[in-house]
Amino acid sequence: MKKVLRYSLLLSALALAMVSCQKDDTDMAAILAEYQVEPASVELDFTELTEAPDVPVTDENDSAFNDYEENSPWNKVINIAFDGENATVSGSVPGVAIQSDGAHLTILNLSGPVKFVVSGKTTNGSLKFYGDKRFQILLNGAEITNPHGAAINNQGSKSLYVVLADGTVNRLQDGTSYVMVDEEDQKAALFSEGQIIFSGHGELSVIAVGRGGIRSDDYVRIRPGVKIYVNSSALDGLRANDGIIVDGGVVNIETTGAGAKGVRSGGVMTVNGGRMIAVSAGDTRVGLDDDGLTDTTACAALYCDTLLTVKGGVLKFKATGDGGKGLNSKWDAQFQGGTFIAVATGTRMVKKPKGVKLDGSLYISGGYFYSYSKRSDPVETGGTMHVATGYTTYSLGPKVVTIAF
Amino acid sequence: MNVDFGTEFRSRNNFRTADRVSLGASISYKVLPWLKASGGYDLLIDNNHEKITYQDDGVSYNNWRPSYWGVRHRFNVTLTGSYKVQRVELSLRERWQYTYRPSKLIDNFDFDEGEWEDHEVRGKGKNVLRSRLQLDWDIPKCKFDPFASVEFHTTDILEKTRFITGVKHTVKKIHSFKLYYRYQNVNRNGDDDEPNIHLVGLGYTYKF
Numbered sequence: 001m002k003k004v005l006r007y008s009l010l011l012s013a014l015a016l017a018m019v020s021c022q023k024d025d026t027d028m029a030a031i032l033a034e035y036q037v038e039p040a041s042v043e044l045d046f047t048e049l050t051e052a053p054d055v056p057v058t059d060e061n062d063s064a065f066n067d068y069e070e071n072s073p074w075n076k077v078i079n080i081a082f083d084g085e086n087a088t089v090s091g092s093v094p095g096v097a098i099q100s101d102g103a104h105l106t107i108l109n110l111s112g113p114v115k116f117v118v119s120g121k122t123t124n125g126s127l128k129f130y131g132d133k134r135f136q137i138l139l140n141g142a143e144i145t146n147p148h149g150a151a152i153n154n155q156g157s158k159s160l161y162v163v164l165a166d167g168t169v170n171r172l173q174d175g176t177s178y179v180m181v182d183e184e185d186q187k188a189a190l191f192s193e194g195q196i197i198f199s200g201h202g203e204l205s206v207i208a209v210g211r212g213g214i215r216s217d218d219y220v221r222i223r224p225g226v227k228i229y230v231n232s233s234a235l236d237g238l239r240a241n242d243g244i245i246v247d248g249g250v251v252n253i254e255t256t257g258a259g260a261k262g263v264r265s266g267g268v269m270t271v272n273g274g275r276m277i278a279v280s281a282g283d284t285r286v287g288l289d290d291d292g293l294t295d296t297t298a299c300a301a302l303y304c305d306t307l308l309t310v311k312g313g314v315l316k317f318k319a320t321g322d323g324g325k326g327l328n329s330k331w332d333a334q335f336q337g338g339t340f341i342a343v344a345t346g347t348r349m350v351k352k353p354k355g356v357k358l359d360g361s362l363y364i365s366g367g368y369f370y371s372y373s374k375r376s377d378p379v380e381t382g383g384t385m386h387v388a389t390g391y392t393t394y395s396l397g398p399k400v401v402t403i404a405f
Numbered sequence: 406m407n408v409d410f411g412t413e414f415r416s417r418n419n420f421r422t423a424d425r426v427s428l429g430a431s432i433s434y435k436v437l438p439w440l441k442a443s444g445g446y447d448l449l450i451d452n453n454h455e456k457i458t459y460q461d462d463g464v465s466y467n468n469w470r471p472s473y474w475g476v477r478h479r480f481n482v483t484l485t486g487s488y489k490v491q492r493v494e495l496s497l498r499e500r501w502q503y504t505y506r507p508s509k510l511i512d513n514f515d516f517d518e519g520e521w522e523d524h525e526v527r528g529k530g531k532n533v534l535r536s537r538l539q540l541d542w543d544i545p546k547c548k549f550d551p552f553a554s555v556e557f558h559t560t561d562i563l564e565k566t567r568f569i570t571g572v573k574h575t576v577k578k579i580h581s582f583k584l585y586y587r588y589q590n591v592n593r594n595g596d597d598d599e600p601n602i603h604l605v606g607l608g609y610t611y612k613f
Binding site for chain 1: 414416417418420421422423424454455457465466469471472514516517518519520
């Protein structure tokens with residue numbers, strides 16, 4: 001009997017050990033899968049884009065009427081051909097005065113709409129415009145590098161039409177240090193106090209090593225057909241104080257400066273078409289504010305001070321630096337169509353990287369919306385998130401938010 | 406002088422999960438009729454609990470370290486004084502215990518990074534003074550002898566208190582069975598990673 005008892009006890013202990021082989025961990029498989037997701041690819045894309053015909057506005061009462069160079073007479077033409085350290089100017093227009101210092105040209109335009117056809121190459125030249133008259137720069141295979149400042153600097157406050165001649169490849173580059181003139185701004189390799197409207201079917205590359213790539217203290221409109229590439233290792237890639245309108249075109253932007261933005265709109269930004277891709281690789285900029293306190297500024301592939309409205313087109317934004325945001329907006333953002341992809345893959349040492357960060361609310365009623373953050377929230381809104389009915393995909397994960405109509 | 410060998414198996418999660426397997430040996434010597442000295446070594450093989458940490462919001466995951474098996478080496482030196490009043494024996498056991506945990510690389514899932522990474526559990530040693538006061542009652546003509554004890558585990562603070570009560574059954578002075586209930590109150594979670602717990606234990610001792 002005692003033997004039976006003894007063996008029973010031993011067998012019981014053995015059986016207990018054998019059945020105690022189950023793990024008591026939380027079942028994390030599904031949760032881990034949500035966190036291990038890879039982001040959507042956001043890479044610069046220079047391939048051709050098939051776009052709908054760019055039909056100029058013909059109604060004079062339309063606020064966009066003046067943005068179409070087709071609506072201005074361009075019978076006054078001046079040709080500028082760069083050749084190394086020199087520039088040859090041909091054509092004469094009453095009311096236009098041109099001073100040259102080697103290949104650095106200073107142009108005073110008091111004549112009204114004048115077309116400047118620019119071609120040739122210089123590694124030490126620039127174009128600087130004065131006069132509050134709208135004018136056109138037709139870039140016809142131009143390559144301008146200014147080691148001491150902006151390649152093109154418009155001090156006038158009226159429209160600057162930058163037309164990229166069909167099939168041409170154009171290049172603008174600034175210098176690492178700018179020689180400044182009192183009471184004059186010079187904020188980018190292509191700078192204008194007035195609005196800049198890009199059109200044509202050519203290519204423009206802007207290389208910024210001292211300041212920003214393209215900057216307007218007014219607004220920027222980009223029309224279908226253009227191909228713009230900006231590489232800025234200093235400040236923002238494309239920036240406009242009063243807003244950005246993208247009707248079309250292929251825009252690729254890379255920035256690597258600390259705190260730099262790929263695209264920054266100080267006013268309302270509206271996207272109607274085209275393909276815009278911006279990749280910001282800089283880390284958070286850490287400095288001191290006016291009061292001597294630590295001030296941090298994170299990078300963003302797209303930064304909006306006010307409303308962003310996306311009605312069409314393909315937009316892809318990626319921030320890879322510490323605390324970088326795909327989209328950072330101080331206001332609301334509305335997505336009514338098109339494809340929008342925002343990706344943040346940076347570290348979170350100084351700031352939190354987020355796919356989309358809005359101080360306002362997020363409205364999604366059409367198109368495809370995707371936001372990814374590797375190390376923080378994919379979407380953060382200071383307001384609320386509104387998604388219209390009729391969506392086909394609605395997925396709010398810890399790393400990815402996807403909403404599709 | 407006595408030489409003892411022992412093994413222990415602990416389970417958790419209602420017997421479904423192994424918690425610890427240990428193997429040990431000790432040697433004891435009766436210094437005085439009422440005083441025994443002993444020293445021992447135990448190899449502890451622990452199934453360490455999973456650990457989940459959260460972000461500042463208290464909801465979002467931060468890290469997940471799944472449960473893992475680890476080894477510890479435990480040495481002890483013990484003095485036990487006992488005093489018998491009729492059939493009740495009162496004993497006080499003072500045990501210095503040193504436990505060393507070697508370093509080990511384990512898996513850790515970092516939710517911020519969204520990926521697995523190696524995490525090093527650093528090796529460290531720990532000294533504990535265990536003080537146990539026990540009452541054993543030898544009931545005449547009864548095959549089951551009840552006992553009760555309270556034990557304090559002290560480091561720089563009182564880390565753990567164990568309250569135990571049970572019965573002992575000895576057959577021919579060779580086989581000894583023990584069935585007990587233990588309540589453990591943990592003030593500070595140490596290396597054992599043990600919570601406050603109620604448990605039922607079954608012990609068997611064979612005397613050569």
